[in-house]
Amino acid sequence: MPCFPTLKRTLDLRPFDHRLPERIEVHVLLSWLALLLVHLNELETGRGWDRVRDELDQIHRVDLRSIDRAFQVITKLTPEQCKILKTLKIHPPKQVQAAHLDSPAA
DSSP: OOHHHHHHHTSOOOOOOOOSHHHHHHHHHHHHHHHHHHHHHHHHHSSOHHHHHHHHTTOOEEEEEOSSEEEEEEOOOOHHHHHHHHHTTOOOOOSEEEEEEOOOOO
16 A cells, blocks of 8 residues: 555544654654554554554543542453454553552642
8 A cells, every 4th residue: 555645544644834844854754653553563463454443442441439549440351452462462451550549638
């Protein structure tokens, strides 16, 4: 697939109004790196980027609060999500992200 349509469609990149040459160069470099990551992702997983992104986009963090505690809990991963993360050698997120006591009101 040609790079330019992929950058616009797959990565949803839009024009930016950069005037400084350094900013233009950095923008192009970051866009190229994003495209490279998409391509490597597709090669490793054997799936299209849209499919992988949609599957991983279903992982959510839920904030739960009680009187004296706050938790951040990650939704349970599906077998498909686990397979994608394992293929990409990414450790799955911990089920409970944070747990702490709320500080007493002053």
